Amino acid sequence: MHSEISSSTWSQRRATSRMQRLSRKHPFLCVGLPFIVAVIGGSAVLTLSQQTKYEVQDKRYKMSSLDSVKIKKRKFDVQEEYFRMKTQGTWGEWEPKRMPRAPEDEPVFDRQDGS
Numbered sequence: 536m537h538s539e540i541s542s543s544t545w546s547q548r549r550a551t552s553r554m555q556r557l558s559r560k561h562p563f564l565c566v567g568l569p570f571i572v573a574v575i576g577g578s579a580v581l582t583l584s585q586q587t588k589y590e591v592q593d594k595r596y597k598m599s600s601l602d603s604v605k606i607k608k609r610k611f612d613v614q615e616e617y618f619r620m621k622t623q624g625t626w627g628e629w630e631p632k633r634m635p636r637a638p639e640d641e642p643v644f645d646r647q648d649g650s
Contacts, residue, residue: 558565
């Protein structure tokens, strides 16, 4: 019985010493490799979870847009808008004017009085 205990203890010590020698000889295997695996695995898990999140949001948005009242939207065309505004008659009657600002909103660096 005593020999069984000592042999298991000896084999445990031998395995431990092998691991210690291996870790001293190749520290990348004990520290670097697990770190790289954790970073790459974490990145993969986060990518999949974010993808799932955005797919769910897209489905909700599409469902809500389909449920709302369907309004026919006319296609926007810049040239068409230009001619529509021109036919309203007020196209050439405007002029650019500066709106008055509150004194606290005036730019500080544009003052010429030296204050």
